[in-house]
Every structure is written in C-alpha cells, then in structure tokens.
Amino acid sequence: MLTIKNLHASVEEGHEILKGLNLGVKAGEVHAIMGPNGSGKSTLASVLAGKDGYEVTGGSVDFDGVDLLDLEAEDRAKEGLFLAFQYPVEIPGVSNINFLRTAINEIREYRKEDKMSAKDFLAKVKTASNLVELDSKLASRAVNVGFSGGEKKRNEIFQMAMLEPKLAILDETDSGLDIDALRIVSEGVNKLRSEGRSIILITHYQRLLEYIQPDFVHVLNDGKIIKTGTKELALELEEKGYDWINEEIAQ
Amino acid sequence: MSNTYTEEDLARNLEVQEYKYGFTSDFKSDTIPVGLDEDVIRLISSKKEEPEWLLEKRLQAYRAWTTMKEPDWAHVNYEKPDFQAISYYSAPGQTKKYESWDDVDPEMKETMKKLGISMEEQQRLTGTAVDFVVDSVSVATSFKKKLGELGIIFCSFSEAVENHPELVKKYMGTVVPHTDNFYAALNSAVFTDGSFCYIPKGVRCPMELSTYFRINEGGTGQFERTLVVADEGSYVSYLEGCTAPMRDENQLHAAVVELIALDDAEIKYSTVQNWYPGNKDGVGGVFNFVTKRGLCERNAKISWTQVETGSAVTWKYPSCVLKGDNSIGEFYSVAVTNNFQQADTGSKMVHLGKNTSSTIISKGISAGESQNTYRGLVQIHAGAENARNRSECDSLLLSDRSGAHTFPYIECKNSSARVEHEATTSKIGEDQIFYCQQRGIDSEKAIGLIVNGYCKEVLNHMPMEFAVEAQKLLEISLENSVG
Numbered sequence: 001m002l003t004i005k006n007l008h009a010s011v012e013e014g015h016e017i018l019k020g021l022n023l024g025v026k027a028g029e030v031h032a033i034m035g036p037n038g039s040g041k042s043t044l045a046s047v048l049a050g051k052d053g054y055e056v057t058g059g060s061v062d063f064d065g066v067d068l069l070d071l072e073a074e075d076r077a078k079e080g081l082f083l084a085f086q087y088p089v090e091i092p093g094v095s096n097i098n099f100l101r102t103a104i105n106e107i108r109e110y111r112k113e114d115k116m117s118a119k120d121f122l123a124k125v126k127t128a129s130n131l132v133e134l135d136s137k138l139a140s141r142a143v144n145v146g147f148s149g150g151e152k153k154r155n156e157i158f159q160m161a162m163l164e165p166k167l168a169i170l171d172e173t174d175s176g177l178d179i180d181a182l183r184i185v186s187e188g189v190n191k192l193r194s195e196g197r198s199i200i201l202i203t204h205y206q207r208l209l210e211y212i213q214p215d216f217v218h219v220l221n222d223g224k225i226i227k228t229g230t231k232e233l234a235l236e237l238e239e240k241g242y243d244w245i246n247e248e249i250a251q
Numbered sequence: 252m253s254n255t256y257t258e259e260d261l262a263r264n265l266e267v268q269e270y271k272y273g274f275t276s277d278f279k280s281d282t283i284p285v286g287l288d289e290d291v292i293r294l295i296s297s298k299k300e301e302p303e304w305l306l307e308k309r310l311q312a313y314r315a316w317t318t319m320k321e322p323d324w325a326h327v328n329y330e331k332p333d334f335q336a337i338s339y340y341s342a343p344g345q346t347k348k349y350e351s352w353d354d355v356d357p358e359m360k361e362t363m364k365k366l367g368i369s370m371e372e373q374q375r376l377t378g379t380a381v382d383f384v385v386d387s388v389s390v391a392t393s394f395k396k397k398l399g400e401l402g403i404i405f406c407s408f409s410e411a412v413e414n415h416p417e418l419v420k421k422y423m424g425t426v427v428p429h430t431d432n433f434y435a436a437l438n439s440a441v442f443t444d445g446s447f448c449y450i451p452k453g454v455r456c457p458m459e460l461s462t463y464f465r466i467n468e469g470g471t472g473q474f475e476r477t478l479v480v481a482d483e484g485s486y487v488s489y490l491e492g493c494t495a496p497m498r499d500e501n502q503l504h505a506a507v508v509e510l511i512a513l514d515d516a517e518i519k520y521s522t523v524q525n526w527y528p529g530n531k532d533g534v535g536g537v538f539n540f541v542t543k544r545g546l547c548e549r550n551a552k553i554s555w556t557q558v559e560t561g562s563a564v565t566w567k568y569p570s571c572v573l574k575g576d577n578s579i580g581e582f583y584s585v586a587v588t589n590n591f592q593q594a595d596t597g598s599k600m601v602h603l604g605k606n607t608s609s610t611i612i613s614k615g616i617s618a619g620e621s622q623n624t625y626r627g628l629v630q631i632h633a634g635a636e637n638a639r640n641r642s643e644c645d646s647l648l649l650s651d652r653s654g655a656h657t658f659p660y661i662e663c664k665n666s667s668a669r670v671e672h673e674a675t676t677s678k679i680g681e682d683q684i685f686y687c688q689q690r691g692i693d694s695e696k697a698i699g700l701i702v703n704g705y706c707k708e709v710l711n712h713m714p715m716e717f718a719v720e721a722q723k724l725l726e727i728s729l730e731n732s733v734g
C-alpha cells in the first residue's frame with residue numbers, strides 16, 4: 001500500500017526535518033508512530049499529503065503503485081489518501097455537508113464515477129455520523145467553526161468515514177478527546193478497519209493503542225524511524241520514555 | 252439542510268477561462284452620431300416621442316451637468332471618458348414591440364440563451380417576470396397580465412412615461428435630483444430607457460420582478476433609469492442583473508435607480524453586476540458610475556443586496572434616506588475585484604426619523620492587481636432619536652499585489668444614537684486551501700468554496716436562484732487568481 005524509502009524533506013529555509021525515513025505499510029495494516037515532540041511526525045504526514053512549504057530532497061514514496069510525490073495534494077486525496085489533521089482548520093460559511101459533498105463528487109469525478117445522488121449522500125451522512133456519534137447539528141454547521149477541540153477531532157473521523165480512503169493518517173486524533181469520546185471515536189475507527197484500508201496512527205499515548213490495536217509500532221526520532229516493534233513496544237515506551245532507545249542505539 | 256445552493260453547481264463553470272459572456276449580437280440598431288449638446292437631447296426626446304415636461308427636465312439636467320465637474324475623490328484611477336465621443340442613443344432596428352414571446356427576434360433569443368437565461372426557463376423555473384432590456388429599449392415584457400390584475404405596473408420607463416405620466420412626474424427625481432452629482436445629472440439629461448415599477452397600496456407582489464440589462468452596441472453609453480414606487484403597505488422584491496459583451500474600448504454606464512417606499516412598505520432590491528471587467532492586462536471594461544438611492548417613509552424598509560464582480564471601474568453607493576420614523580435601511584454587499592479592476596463602493600445611511608435603524612454588511616474581495624475600496628457614510632441627524640446602525644466591513648485579500656481600503660464616515664448629531672462599526676482584513680488562508688485539497692478539492696475550487704462561505708451572510712439575503720447565479724459569478728471572476 002505504502003512504501004517510503006529513504007525520505008528526506010526540508011522546510012523551505014533549508015532546515016532538514018525528515019532525514020532518511022523508511023516505512024512500509026501493507027493493505028489492511030494499522031501502524032502506530034510515536035515519538036517525542038518535534039521529531040517530525042506531523043511533518044511526515046504533511047509531506048505525504050502534499051502540503052506546500054516542504055521540499056523533498058531525496059527518497060521515494062510509492063502509494064499503491066503510483067509515485068505519490070509526483071501528485072498534487074488534491075490528487076493524492078483522490079487516490080485515496082486521507083489525513084486527519086492534528087489541528088483541523090475552520091472554514092466559515094461553508095457547511096460541513098456542502099464541503100463533503102463537493103469533496104466526494106470531486107473524488108468520484110476523478111474516478112470517472114457519477115455524482116452521488118442527494119439521497120445516497122444523506123444516507124451516508126447518517127451512517128458516518130452515527131459511527132462516531134457526531135451530533136447531527138455539527139454536520140450542517142460550518143466546517144469546524146466554533147467546534148470544541150474534541151468535536152473537531154470527531155469531525156475528522158466523520159470525514160474519514162464519508163470519504164472512505166485507502167490509507168488514513170490520523171495525526172494525534174486522540175489528543176483533546178475525553179475518555180468517553182476516545183472510546184467512541186476509537187470504536188468508529190475500528191469499524192472502519194478493513195482488508196483494503198491501511199491506517200497510520202500518530203499518537204503520544206499508549207491508551208489509544210489499547211482501543212485500536214496496531215500491527216506495528218514505530219518510534220520516530222529526529223526525522224528517522226529508529227525502532228519498530230509490536231504493541232508491547234508502546235507499553236515499554238509508556239514506562240521508560242524515549243531516552244533508552246537512543247542509549248540502546250548508541251551501544 | 253439549511254443551504255440549498257451548492258458549490259458544485261458552480262464548479263462546472265470553472266473551465267471557462269475568458270469572460271464568459273463576451274460576445275456581441277448582430278441585430279440592426281438605430282444609433283445617433285456621437286456627441287452631446289442640447290440638440291442631441293432634443294433628438295433623443297423626439298425619437299422617444301416624449302412629452303414636453305420631460306424634455307424640459309432633460310434640458311435642466313443637461314444645463315446643470317455642464318456646470319459640474321466629474322468627481323475625483325474616489326479611490327480609483329482611470330482615463331476620464333470623452334463625453335463628446337459617445338453616442339447617446341441606440342435602439343434595436345425594429346421599433347415594433349413584440350406581442351408575444353414567439354414574435355421575439357431569433358437573434359435576441361440566441362443572445363438570451365448564451366446568457367443562460369432563456370425566458371421560457373426563467374418563467375417556468377422561477378415564476379419571474381422578465382423585462383429584458385437590450386441597448387436601452389425593452390423588447391420583451393412578460394407576466395404583464397398577472398401583475399396587471401393586482402394593479403402592479405411593471406414596464407419600461409418609456410412606457411411608464413407614456414401610460415402613467417402622473418406617477419413618473421410625481422416621483423422621478425425626488426430621491427436622486429438631477430443636481431445630485433455629475434453622473435446623475437448626465438443620466439437625467441440623456442437616459443434612454445429603463446424600468447418602472449409601481450406596487451399599489453397593500454399589495455404584496457407575488458413574484459420577483461427582474462430585469463436583465465445588457466450593453467450591446469460598441470461605443471454606446473448606457474444610461475438606464477429605474478424607478479420603483481411601493482405604495483403604502485406594499486411589498487416588492489426586485490432583481491437586477493447584468494452582463495455585457497466583450498469590448499476593447501471603455502464603455503460608460505451611468506445609471507440612476509430611485510426607490511420610494513411609502514408608509515409601511517418594503518422594497519428588496521438585489522443586483523448581480525457583471526459588466527465586462529476588461530481583460531487580464533486591464534484593457535477595456537465598463538466604467539460603472541451608478542447612483543442608487545431609496546427613500547423610506549414611516550415604518551418602511553429598503554434592503555439593497557448586491558454582488559459586484561464586473562466592470563473595470565465601479566463607483567456605486569446604494570443608499571437609504573430613512574425619513575420616516577421606525578424605518579429600516581439595509582445594505583448587503585459583495586464586491587470582487589480581480590486583475591486590474593477597481594471598485595469604490597459602499598453605502599450611505601441617512602437617519603432623519605426617530606427609531607430608524609440601518610445595517611451595512613460589506614465583503615470586499617481583492618485578487619490580482621486590483622483595488623477594492625469600501626466607502627460608507629452613516630449620518631444621524633439631530634431629530635433622529637434612538638437611531639441605530641451596525642456596520643461590518645470585511646476585506647479578503649487573495650493576492651499580495653491587490654489592495655483593500657476602508658473609509659467609514661460617521662456623522663452623529665444626536666447623542667441617543669448607537670452606532671457600531673467593525674472592520675476586518677484577512678488573507679485567504681493557505682491552511683484552509685490545503686485542508687480542502689486534502690479532501691480532494693483543487694485550489695481553484697477551494698478558493699471558490701472559501702470565498703462563497705465568506706460571502707454567505709450577503710448571499711443569504713438574495714432570492715435563491717439569484718444567489719446561485721451570484722455564486723457562479725464569484726467563482727468565474729476569481730479564476731486564475733491563486734497566489
């Protein structure tokens with residue numbers, strides 16, 4: 001599904017943030033990426049999603065047979081890449097529903113499919129909002145405007161359910177969610193797990209991984225993946241922090 | 252769902268790169284030579300077979316105009332038109348009016364089709380009576396009968412002069428006197444045609460009244476005259492939309508619109524302005540110097556809603572004179588400028604009566620190298636006890652080379668007044684555009700979406716079909732404006 005080889009990326013001022021990152025994600029797998037603040041997790045997500053302001057200086061990214069780095073941001077989305085933002089953006093005056101209808105129809109057009117009928121669309125809104133127990137009022141409100149922190153995160157997963165991506169990158173979707181919301185959103189994500197869909201979870205907390213059981217856990221530090229393990233690694237990190245890995249590598 | 256008009260409807264038009272309505276129709280016109288003097292005015296008046304009193308009014312206006320100077324206080328920069336190089340009258344070749352839709356010149360039908368406003372469709376879909384004005388002479392009027400049954404008069408200005416001279420005489424020039432300003436004086440002297448509307452006492456006009464204007468004759472100035480009178484307790488919603496064919500030379504447009512809302516009456520006046528804006532390099536385009544003003548008597552209400560996307564230079568301040576106690580004035584505006592367009596627009600709210608209130612919501616959007624200015628005046632007179640005004644002027648910049656300017660003037664002579672003014676300027680967010688892109692919406696469509704969201708508060712005040720058209724225009728006029 002996703003093969004990242006020796007990825008190097010800098011911010012425009014020339015400061016290198018990703019420093020030779022390797023990662024392989026197969027269809028249906030769930031990978032967790034953990035790592036200290038500022039290690040480059042969100043940068044990885046942004047670079048994969050095609051955000052302006054980052055320059056890829058080396059390496060390659062294959063996404064289900066296409067050269068991801070060659071595509072415009074919107075075409076990456078249309079190919080089935082979804083990013084749940086760490087900080088979702090507000091768009092005043094544009095209702096969530098209108099926003100998603102536009103998005104869905106753009107994606108369908110790219111795939112040479114007909115527009116979704118209003119009936120099918122509304123049915124889908126209903127299913128998707130039930131999945132994460134999103135208040136139906138939020139679906140018709142302007143995108144993220146005046147949403148609480150937790151509502152914004154929930155809205156990201158609602159959008160994921162609407163857009164049905166092949167690969168979803170969830171950037172700290174768990175932070176800001178209360179205990180009940182964390183459970184509800186996690187259950188929603190679990191229901192979205194499928195053979196054809198891969199998920200990358202960026203998180204600081206082991207707790208999320210109790211709800212959404214990952215196949216692999218990676219540690220990202222200083223722009224590189226320095227350790228890969230199973231979900232037990234997350235427990236170990238919770239207990240010991242990150243420093244021991246560096247020490248282990250130094251030896 | 253609360254919002255029924257959708258962004259994707261508009262998106263379809265995005266392939267069109269050049270000005271969408273840029274074409275000219277080829278039907279015979281009766282055009283008089285260029286230049287302006289008293290003889291030309293007499294000629295216009297006689298061609299239109301006008302009564303003596305109207306010719307007198309024209310001549311008075313002309314004489315006043317010759318003593319006036321073109322205003323230069325607006326934040327716009329352009330080569331002043333040569334008023335002697337303009338032809339002041341042009342009418343379609345046939346002088347005969349059409350009896351029915353079937354009689355309409357096929358060429359004319361084609362024109363309307365290109366505009367995407369075929370009459371059959373307009374009538375069927377919207378139940379709208381369309382008075383289609385081509386080159387200043389109206390050639391098709393519909394729904395006359397139904398309106399007639401209610402005593403509503405909706406006709407060309409010329410017809411009103413002929414058939415309802417007492418109404419025209421009574422109200423014309425009472426809100427915008429010919430001495431008001433340079434362009435109003437010019438219009439009062441040379442206006443060729445326009446629309447007239449009268450709603451009798453207590454009548455609620457059952458449909459939106461709409462007029463489509465169109466400049467169709469190269470080098471011909473457009474001097475439309477609109478007069479809407481809503482008698483006591485009546486209601487009317489009036490739509491004005493315009494598109495112009497592509498032209499290289501500048502075309503002058505100096506319209507006058509007068510609204511009169513008598514006691515307890517309400518007038519909603521919505522405009523989509525899409526005159527040719529000039530090309531990407533700032534060549535050509537319409538000069539749009541419009542005087543629009545409404546007068547509110549007791550408990551009356553006038554709302555101006557406008558979406559301005561066209562013209563090379565716009566100079567326009569739809570205003571309300573709140574004369575009667577408890578009267579209400581509203582102004583909702585979206586003004587978009589792209590490439591080298593310049594707009595200086597806003598509103599004047601003149602509070603004379605007690606408990607009068609006014610609202611000004613202005614959204615300016617500037618792209619390319621354009622200049623977009625809001626200019627507003629809120630005037631509270633000494634007798635205007637408890638007057639209220641709220642003004643909100645937001646500017647959105649889509650490029651670093653464009654300019655947004657705000658000049659809000661407040662004059663307050665009554666201490667019980669409450670005047671609130673808010674202004675913001677923002678740049679379209681890269682984060683917002685990326686967020687849209689990440690959901691599969693390309694940057695051009697994203698801008699359309701964001702801008703439409705930004706303007707929603709104004710668009711919501713328009714009748715639905717019109718709002719859809721306005722949204723399309725917003726998108727079309729912002730094409731290629733990224734960066």
Ligand SMILES: Nc1ncnc2c1ncn2[C@@H]1O[C@H](COP(=O)(O)OP(=O)(O)OP(=O)(O)O)[C@@H](O)[C@H]1O
Nearest residue numbers: 011012017035036037038039040041042043044053
């Ligand atoms: N556009 C930018 N300009 C300058 N520096 C940047 C930019 N984007 C990211 N950085 C820097 O790159 C580093 C990695 O940032 P990133 O947001 O990827 O960290 P993170 O691992 O997601 O951290 P957190 O856990 O706090 O979310 C940080 O030092 C950050 O300041």
Ligand SMILES: [Mg+2]
Nearest residue numbers: 041042043086
């Ligand atoms: Mg981060």
